[in-house]
Amino acid sequence: MTQRNTAAPGHIEYVLRLGDNALILGQRLSEWCGHAPVLEEDMALANTALDLIGQARLLLTHAGRLEGRGRDEDQLAFLRGERDYRNLTLAELPNEDFGRTVVRNFLFAAFQVPLYQRLTASSDAELAAVAAKSLKEARYHLSHAGEWVIRLGDGTDVSHDKAQAALDYLWPYTAEFFAANPIDDAVSAAGIGPAWHNLEADWEAAVVPVLVEATLTVPARTPFASYGKFGRHSEHMGHLLATMQTMQRTYPGAQW
Amino acid sequence: MVTVMLTESQAWQVLGDVPDPEIPVVSVVELGIVREVASRAGGLRVVVTPTYSGCPATEVIADSIRAALAAAGAGAVDIETRLDPAWTTDWMGDAARDKLRAYGIAPPSGTAAAGGVQPIRFVAKSQTCPHCGSTDTERLSEFGSTACKALYRCRACREPFEYFKPI
Numbered sequence: 001m002t003q004r005n006t007a008a009p010g011h012i013e014y015v016l017r018l019g020d021n022a023l024i025l026g027q028r029l030s031e032w033c034g035h036a037p038v039l040e041e042d043m044a045l046a047n048t049a050l051d052l053i054g055q056a057r058l059l060l061t062h063a064g065r066l067e068g069r070g071r072d073e074d075q076l077a078f079l080r081g082e083r084d085y086r087n088l089t090l091a092e093l094p095n096e097d098f099g100r101t102v103v104r105n106f107l108f109a110a111f112q113v114p115l116y117q118r119l120t121a122s123s124d125a126e127l128a129a130v131a132a133k134s135l136k137e138a139r140y141h142l143s144h145a146g147e148w149v150i151r152l153g154d155g156t157d158v159s160h161d162k163a164q165a166a167l168d169y170l171w172p173y174t175a176e177f178f179a180a181n182p183i184d185d186a187v188s189a190a191g192i193g194p195a196w197h198n199l200e201a202d203w204e205a206a207v208v209p210v211l212v213e214a215t216l217t218v219p220a221r222t223p224f225a226s227y228g229k230f231g232r233h234s235e236h237m238g239h240l241l242a243t244m245q246t247m248q249r250t251y252p253g254a255q256w
Numbered sequence: 257m258v259t260v261m262l263t264e265s266q267a268w269q270v271l272g273d274v275p276d277p278e279i280p281v282v283s284v285v286e287l288g289i290v291r292e293v294a295s296r297a298g299g300l301r302v303v304v305t306p307t308y309s310g311c312p313a314t315e316v317i318a319d320s321i322r323a324a325l326a327a328a329g330a331g332a333v334d335i336e337t338r339l340d341p342a343w344t345t346d347w348m349g350d351a352a353r354d355k356l357r358a359y360g361i362a363p364p365s366g367t368a369a370a371g372g373v374q375p376i377r378f379v380a381k382s383q384t385c386p387h388c389g390s391t392d393t394e395r396l397s398e399f400g401s402t403a404c405k406a407l408y409r410c411r412a413c414r415e416p417f418e419y420f421k422p423i
């Protein structure tokens with residue numbers, strides 16, 4: 001309504017995937033606020049959540065402009081139905097314990113870093129600017145989470161077992177990062193961003209040495225598949241959205 | 257009504273007195289948040305850049321800029337947020353670094369361009385204590401009271417201090 005839709009095919013969808021990953025993991029990490037095992041990690045998880053939600057605001061604002069139907073960041077964040085979210089399933093899984101939380105942050109940040117790196121060369125100037133800014137944050141998240149993976153994995157028997165259990169649980173969901181699809185093909189052909197399946201080697205190169213140093217066993221790939229980025233979510237997504245959307249659903253248009 | 261207009265250099269001067277809401281000892285200009293000031297018909301256009309994507313101070317900063325310029329007699333003030341180039345602590349000058357130190361915050365060491373993030377499993381680089389100057393310090397927390405800082409302790413004088421992370 002405010003702007004003509006001139007986005008290339010798949011462009012909006014691709015930006016929604018980026019924005020929703022940051023939004024949904026940011027929402028999950030916010031649940032730790034006031035509950036983390038130690039004060040330092042409470043601040044770390046809250047700060048990481050804040051970075052991710054900041055990235056989501058920029059990305060969803062951009063998606064709304066590309067769409068050209070007058071939807072802003074809040075309408076996209078709070079007023080879509082479950083099947084309209086395009087985040088990876090990994091982001092929406094419950095936190096469970098601190099071990100699973102930091103292992104997930106590690107697996108996710110190791111994906112965000114090469115993704116944002118490539119996006120700094122995007123033909124979409126706004127997306128390139130957001131990526132350059134977010135890359136600095138993602139690198140810091142990766143370093144923080146990676147240290148914890150090593151500390152827990154190469155720690156006590158209990159911390160090792162919990163870290164391994166977290167890795168075994170989360171690993172199958174990482175296959176979704178690299179599932180090829182026509183949107184990635186169209187977007188990478190247009191120079192907007194990389195096809196995510198081309199990031200698998202970079203991701204593994206970042207992830208595996210840390211897991212080895214953490215004395216964790218890298219799980220084998222299985223036929224398991226998840227489909228969050230295509231809009232088909234786990235049973236956990238509805239609960240997350242109910243919490244996240246309640247204010248806007250109850251008081252439509254409410255502002256801080 | 258006569259609008260007393262501000263020149264660009266006057267506006268820079270006004271903005272040089274607008275403190276960062278979280279670290280009031282330095283101004284938004286010294287932190288590199290104000291990127292551009294341009295006068296235009298009826299007022300001013302100010303370009304700002306956020307420090308971190310989710311920095312909660314961003315909106316407060318825009319409000320204080322608007323208020324300070326209005327009080328100084330600028331006409332309409334238009335604030336534009338620009339992300340490119342991304343904010344870096346490298347834009348902080350020596351004067352700002354000295355002020356941080358005097359305030360008890362260790363300024364960013366080295367340049368962000370040289371890589372502020374260290375490889376995984378590092379012993380955190382020691383930072384110079386802003387209180388006593390000792391380099392016998394240890395990192396307590398990678399994140400501090402704001403997104404831009406980490407928490408350290410000095411082993412020599414036993415005082416805790418914050419470290420402004422290079423990004």
Ligand SMILES: [Zn+2]
Pocket residue numbers: 385386387388389390410411412413414415
């Ligand atoms: Zn000291």
